[in-house]
Structure formats: structure tokens, C-alpha cells
Amino acid sequence: MSYTAGIDVGTGCVKTVLFEHRDGEPLWLEKRCERIRQRDPYQLAKDTFQEMLEARGLSAKQLGYVASTGDGESLPFTTGHFYSMTTHARGAIFLEPRTRGVVDIGALHGRAMRIDERGKVLGYKMTSQCASGSGQFLENIARYLGIAQDEIGALSKQGESPEKISSICAVLAETDVINMVSRGISAANILRGIHVSMAGRLATLLKGTALLDGVVLLTGGLALDTGMLAALQDALRNAHSRLEVKNHPDSIYAGAVGAAIWGEFRRKKLGFQPAEVRA
Amino acid sequence: MNTRQTLVERCSALFEDLSFGASRAWKDAQPGRKVVAYMPVYVPRELIHAAGMLPLGILGAGESLEVIHGDAYYQSYICRIPRSTLELGITGRLDFVEGFLFPSICDVIRNLSGIWKLQFPDVYVRYFDVPQNYVDGIGGSYYRRELEELKEGLEHLAGRLITPEALRASITLYNENRRLIAGLYALRTERPWQVPSSELYLVVRAGMVLPVEDHNQLLKDYHAAAVEEELPIRDKSRIVLSGVFCEQPPLSLIKAIEMAGCYIVDDDFMLITRWLLQDVPLDGDPLQNLVDAFLHHSAETSAKYQPEAKLKGQYLVDAVKGTKAEGVIFAAPSFCDPALLERPMLQTKLDATLVPHIGFKYAENSGQMQPVREQAGTFADSIKLWSNP
Numbered sequence: 001m002s003y004t005a006g007i008d009v010g011t012g013c014v015k016t017v018l019f020e021h022r023d024g025e026p027l028w029l030e031k032r033c034e035r036i037r038q039r040d041p042y043q044l045a046k047d048t049f050q051e052m053l054e055a056r057g058l059s060a061k062q063l064g065y066v067a068s069t070g071d072g073e074s075l076p077f078t079t080g081h082f083y084s085m086t087t088h089a090r091g092a093i094f095l096e097p098r099t100r101g102v103v104d105i106g107a108l109h110g111r112a113m114r115i116d117e118r119g120k121v122l123g124y125k126m127t128s129q130c131a132s133g134s135g136q137f138l139e140n141i142a143r144y145l146g147i148a149q150d151e152i153g154a155l156s157k158q159g160e161s162p163e164k165i166s167s168i169c170a171v172l173a174e175t176d177v178i179n180m181v182s183r184g185i186s187a188a189n190i191l192r193g194i195h196v197s198m199a200g201r202l203a204t205l206l207k208g209t210a211l212l213d214g215v216v217l218l219t220g221g222l223a224l225d226t227g228m229l230a231a232l233q234d235a236l237r238n239a240h241s242r243l244e245v246k247n248h249p250d251s252i253y254a255g256a257v258g259a260a261i262w263g264e265f266r267r268k269k270l271g272f273q274p275a276e277v278r279a
Numbered sequence: 280m281n282t283r284q285t286l287v288e289r290c291s292a293l294f295e296d297l298s299f300g301a302s303r304a305w306k307d308a309q310p311g312r313k314v315v316a317y318m319p320v321y322v323p324r325e326l327i328h329a330a331g332m333l334p335l336g337i338l339g340a341g342e343s344l345e346v347i348h349g350d351a352y353y354q355s356y357i358c359r360i361p362r363s364t365l366e367l368g369i370t371g372r373l374d375f376v377e378g379f380l381f382p383s384i385c386d387v388i389r390n391l392s393g394i395w396k397l398q399f400p401d402v403y404v405r406y407f408d409v410p411q412n413y414v415d416g417i418g419g420s421y422y423r424r425e426l427e428e429l430k431e432g433l434e435h436l437a438g439r440l441i442t443p444e445a446l447r448a449s450i451t452l453y454n455e456n457r458r459l460i461a462g463l464y465a466l467r468t469e470r471p472w473q474v475p476s477s478e479l480y481l482v483v484r485a486g487m488v489l490p491v492e493d494h495n496q497l498l499k500d501y502h503a504a505a506v507e508e509e510l511p512i513r514d515k516s517r518i519v520l521s522g523v524f525c526e527q528p529p530l531s532l533i534k535a536i537e538m539a540g541c542y543i544v545d546d547d548f549m550l551i552t553r554w555l556l557q558d559v560p561l562d563g564d565p566l567q568n569l570v571d572a573f574l575h576h577s578a579e580t581s582a583k584y585q586p587e588a589k590l591k592g593q594y595l596v597d598a599v600k601g602t603k604a605e606g607v608i609f610a611a612p613s614f615c616d617p618a619l620l621e622r623p624m625l626q627t628k629l630d631a632t633l634v635p636h637i638g639f640k641y642a643e644n645s646g647q648m649q650p651v652r653e654q655a656g657t658f659a660d661s662i663k664l665w666s667n668p
Contacts, residue, residue: 065514073538073539073540073652074538076511078513079513079514080513080514080515080540080663081513081538081539081540081656082540082660082663083539083540083653083656083657083659083660085657085660086657086660086664120664120665121657262663262664265664266514266663266664269663270514
């Protein structure tokens with residue numbers, strides 16, 4: 001038996017999970033998701049990690065591997081780091097074993113991957129640096145409109161005449177939104193328009209991975225946005241795609257989960273005991 | 280006491296100082312001192328030192344200097360190091376240099392020697408043309424004559440003869456310098472978490488601007504500090520970095536590769552510091568000893584011609600095996616002929632021996648490291664998760 005932890009330092013949130021591995025089976029013990037809100041993300045990661053251990057009466061030395069992912073490369077107390085694609089792919093397989101495609105929508109990027117049953121990334125496409133394909137953009141617009149983040153999805157799905165939004169540039173898109181507000185377009189239709197725009201880009205990314213059928217799991221900070229999910233399902237349906245897009249209640253933890261599970265894989269491969277490789 | 284941090288901070292300050300304050304200070308310390316710059320491949324620094332002058336390694340201007348004048352002298356489809364080096368000269372940052380040696384690493388640097396002659400007529404400029412034939416009677420004879428001409432030129436510049444005794448003394452110091460650097464590289468190979476490559480790079484690079492006596496002490500101090508202070512071990516992939524021997528990558532690129540999950544366990548940064556693999560003998564004719572060392576004890580790299588096709592790239596395979604590396608990252612400056620023309624042959628060799636590899640290009644002023652992090656990170660993950668044990 002061993003314990004591993006996964007820490008996903010994202011742009012908007014820090015996600016931390018704790019796993020027990022018994023007879024090769026991962027058992028999920030703890031999870032934490034903290035919005036950064038202008039705090040030091042590394043301190044936040046350390047605090048939530050400690051809090052999680054205390055909740056289970058464990059010490060850091062009892063952990064076989066502490067894995068970071070996302071922007072957590074420099075966390076001082078980890079055993080190793082895995083790149084986000086690697087962890088989201090493995091996390092997606094854990095959450096939904098039928099997954100063969102992953103769409104990771106974080107605060108500052110969107111990414112589509114084609115994976116196999118082991119969680120190995122076979123191909124991927126990413127959005128460019130422009131923020132209009134990202135959760136941060138959506139969050140900003142919601143704030144301008146005075147809408148709470150957890151209301152976005154439900155409100156978006158009420159939109160019946162979504163307004164076309166620039167899908168290229170966040171600056172242009174924000175200008176579009178300002179014009180819409182002045183024209184009296186409803187918040188529902190504005191949000192729906194943003195979701196449709198983002199879904200169009202993500203559908204193009206998915207197409208670029210050459211994934212033709214199977215389950216696609218949404219991961220990352222926007223995975224539970226029901227408006228986003230519906231828009232992507234519509235976009236793929238309109239494109240006559242056979243892909244089945246879904247999310248999971250724990251989709252936001254996919255990166256951290258994948259990190260913890262890969263950590264156990266490395267622990268066994270390297271054959272080291274808890275705390276052997278950490279200061 | 281010299282801690283790791285204070286030593287690295289000192290090296291970092293030297294690295295960032297594009298006015299070369301340390302070298303200027305050496306020169307100003309005694310009247311009549313002279314400084315001879317060189318681009319850091321092949322050049323026998325022992326000869327400059329034996330003439331009582333300071334060898335100053337110039338590796339371009341890095342990422343902080345905006346190149347304005349330098350661009351006027353070169354077309355856009357060449358590397359950045361000649362432009363930024365010229366920028367250093369035109370903006371007066373090298374106005375304390377009496378000589379400049381341009382080794383025959385590529386045509387661009389050869390052309391830079393001509394431009395330098397025209398631009399700075401009062402400076403002793405020499406295109407230092409080394410042989411790519413390593414047979415004693417052919418390349419050896421040629422290299423001997425080249426060294427003799429260089430020796431005469433340096434003697435004229437220094438206003439004094441380079442005696443065999445002085446040359447032996449200089450060889451002794453540079454032998455020690457090479458041994459110390461080799462020792463640090465060996466320590467990094469053995470315990471890469473103890474010697475971060477971003478630190479090792481700065482410490483070795485300090486030798487470009489410091490007198491060799493000072494640099495030897497610095498190397499000893501850093502080695503002691505690196506052994507003394509335990510750093511945490513991380514689960515990273517061990518990789519060899521290849522192609523970085525002339526125009527240097529920004530320090531942030533080295534850090535990005537390390538942060539992305541790689542331990543660099545071998546590299547070809549600043550090749551001059553590890554060009555000769557053995558001590559140059561002190562007995563007999565010291566000039567001939569330098570010739571023999573160049574011919575028979577110099578490192579196999581992209582900067583050295585290998586006439587045997589089947590041996591092409593074998594050095595890289597040997598480096599991977601010798602350092603227990605798990606893969607190779609090819610990083611080369613954009614438009615770098617010696618590195619980029621060599622790369623396909625090296626990749627073929629690695630493929631034949633099932634060594635995983637990736638490659639990308641950079642410039643000394645590359646600012647966006649996210650693509651490097653992504654490539655190096657996914658490469659490190661693929662080694663850790665999908666390679667055979």
C-alpha cells in the first residue's frame with residue numbers, strides 16, 4: 001500500500017488530491033480546489049496539501065510520491081512534475097475509462113487530445129496564445145455583465161438567439177460584447193454567443209487530433225460549465241461528428257488525479273520508498 | 280564563506296555585465312595590460328595568457344542588448360551572435376580590447392573578422408583558421424604554422440616574446456581549469472540535483488571574462504559549495520543537450536528545460552572549456568604539445584569534422600551511455616550551419632540506437648519559453664512514462 005498526492009497549480013485554481021494505492025488500485029481519499037484570488041499559488045498549494053494530509057492523519061513522509069502538474073514545476077516539496085497533457089489524459093481515463101479524447105479548457109488556454117486506453121497522448125492541438133478561447137475571458141465577460149460564475153451555464157442555455165462573437169481576439173470579442181450590451185442584447189444570448197464561439201474553436205481542435213469516435217471528456221476549470229458542454233455538443237452534432245462529449249463531476253481535478261496516479265507509476269518503476277527522494 | 284548562492288550571484292552579475300567590468304578592472308589594475316577577445320571555440324587561450332594578456336571570451340550580447348547597428352551589417356537569414364557582437368563593438372563596450380581572434384567555426388564568423396578589421400582598424404584582428412584534417416603531417420603541419428603566426432602576432436601586440444617557460448606556465452593553469460570544469464561536469468552527471476545546469480553554466484561562463492587564476496579558484500569554491508549544500512532530488516529525466524556550442528541560449532532556456540522535468544547531464548556549452556580532453560603535456564616543445572592535443576585529444580562534436588561516416592555521431596551515443604542519459608535534446612541557434620547541418624546525421628545515429636530525442640531552435644534573445652517548456656516537458660514525461668525501464 002502507498003499514498004500519493006497530485007497538485008495541479010492552474011491559472012485560476014489550485015487543485016490538490018490524495019490517493020491510496022492498494023494492490024494496484026487507486027483509491028481517491030481527499031480533494032481540494034481553491035481559487036487563487038490574488039493569493040500566492042505556491043503557498044496555497046502548500047497549505048491545501050498540508051490540510052489534506054491532516055484530514056487523513058498522514059505526514060508528508062508517508063507519501064510515496066508528491067506530483068505537481070500545471071504551473072507547479074517549482075513547488076519545493078514535490079517528488080516530480082508531469083506536464084499537463086500527460087496528467088489530464090491519465091486523469092480522464094480514471095474518471096471515465098471509455099475516454100479517448102480530452103478537451104482541457106483552463107483559464108488561459110484550450111487543448112484537445114487524442115489518447116489511448118492507458119492515458120497515453122497520441123495527438124493534440126492547442127489554442128494559440130489568444131485568450132478568447134479561455135475561461136479567463138468568459139469569467140471577465142460574466143463579471144462585466146454582473147453574473148456569478150456558477151450562473152453562467154444555466155443562463156447561457158436560456159439563450160435562444162446567440163450573438164456572434166469574434167473567435168479570434170479577446171480584445172475584439174470584448175468590444176463585441178460592449179456593443180451587444182448597448183444594443184440591448186440579453187445576457188443569456190451574449191453568454192450563449194461566447195460559448196458557441198469557444199465551442200467552434202474547440203471542435204476545430206478536436207477535429208485536428210483526428211479522433212473520429214468515442215467519448216470525449218471535458219476537463220479543466222470550465223468542464224462543469226453546462227453552457228459550454230451544450231455548445232460543444234451542438235457544434236459537434238452540427239458537424240456530423242460521432243464523438244460523445246461529456247463531463248464528470250470531478251472533471252476539474254483531472255490534472256491532479258492524473259499526477260497522483262502517474263506518481264504511483266513512477267514510484268513503482270523507480271522502486272523507491274516514501275520520502276527517499278524528497279528533502 | 281562563499282556559499283553557493285553568493286558564488287552564483289557573482290557569476291550572474293558577470294554574465295549580465297555587458298560592459299565587461301571585471302575584465303576592465305584587470306586591465307586597469309596595472310599600466311600596460313592588454314586584453315585579447317576571442318569567440319569561444321578552438322582558440323588556444325594559453326598563448327594569449329603566456330603573452331601576459333587577458334583572454335576575453337565573447338559570446339554575443341545575450342538577450343538584454345537591443346541590436347540596432349549590428350543588423351545593418353548582416354542579412355536577416357543568419358544567426359544573431361555576429362550582429363550582437365558587432366553591436367558590442369560599435370557601442371563602445373569593447374573599446375578596451377586590443378585584439379580579437381575569430382575562430383573558423385563558420386563562414387559568418389569568418390566574415391565577422393573582416394568586418395571587424397574594417398570597423399576597428401587599430402585592433403589586432405586575426406581569423407584563426409584551424410584544420411579539419413587531423414593527420415599529423417597534413418592538418419598538424421598546417422596548425423603548427425597557424426599557431427606560430429598567431430604567436431608572432433600576439434608577441435607583437437604584447438611587446439614581448441612568449442617563452443616556452445611562460446607557455447608551459449599558462450598550459451599548467453589551463454590544464455587545471457579544464458580539470459576543474461571536467462570535475463564539475465562529472466559531479467553533475469553523478470548527482471545532477473546538486474549541480475543545476477543553470478548554475479554550472481554561469482560558473483563556467485564566468486571563465487570567459489575572468490583571469491584563469493581567478494576562475495580556477497571560483498571553480499574550486501563552487502565545487503566545494505555544491506558538495507556541501509544538499510539539494511533535494513527530483514524525479515526528472517536525464518538528458519544530453521546538444522548544439523549549443525557557439526551562440527548561447529538565454530539562461531531562461533536552460534532553466535525552462537530543467538523546470539520542465541529534465542536533468543541536463545551533459546552538454547556542449549562554450550566548447551572551448553572542454554575542447555581538449557586531456558592535460559596538455561608540459562615536457563618538450565609546448566607549442567607542439569598544443570598541436571598534438573588539438574589533433575589527438577580534442578572532443579568529438581559538431582565543430583569537428585569526422586571523415587568516417589560510420590563514426591559520425593558516435594560521440595553523442597557514447598555521451599548518452601557514459602552519462603546514463605535517457606534522451607537527447609537538440610537545441611541549436613537559428614541559422615547555425617555547424618549545428619543544424621549536423622543534426623540529421625546525429626538524429627539518424629540516435630534512432631539506430633533507440634535513443635529518444637527532440638529538437639528546437641533558439642536565438643540568444645529568445646523570450647518566449649512556453650513552447651520550450653511544453654516540448655521539453657512532454658519529452659521528459661514520455662521518457663518517464665513510456666520508455667523501457
